[in-house]
Amino acid sequence: MAVMSDRIRGLDDPTMIDMVMLSPEEDRIDLIMVHTGVWDRSTGLLLRLEEKWQHYVGFAIHGGLARMYPDYAHLPWRIVLDCRVEPDDRTKEFVLRANELTRKEGGDFVVRLLKRP
Numbered sequence: 001m002a003v004m005s006d007r008i009r010g011l012d013d014p015t016m017i018d019m020v021m022l023s024p025e026e027d028r029i030d031l032i033m034v035h036t037g038v039w040d041r042s043t044g045l046l047l048r049l050e051e052k053w054q055h056y057v058g059f060a061i062h063g064g065l066a067r068m069y070p071d072y073a074h075l076p077w078r079i080v081l082d083c084r085v086e087p088d089d090r091t092k093e094f095v096l097r098a099n100e101l102t103r104k105e106g107g108d109f110v111v112r113l114l115k116r117p
Contacts, residue, residue, distance in 0.1 A: 015050035
């Protein structure tokens, strides 16, 4: 199972779920958000990340995930921030705080650095 929106907009569209995937072990649902640009340390980018994270958590805990993928709704879930460039310190701090809050809701929030081809 891998479902993507027609156009991945990443942090440019905080209300869009970029991708939902079943983990290779089929023991977890990954809600993937994509950031293809650089981390410019701007407040605007950090606010868009926070808004998108809130949208993803809401999708997971308020029934969106269960409605769209009822066969997998019983599985643990995590939010994965896929990026090509390591986040700046400010963004890393946000991810750590957001992960603590995500865990309280039953999920995880992690960063995954993608290798360039």
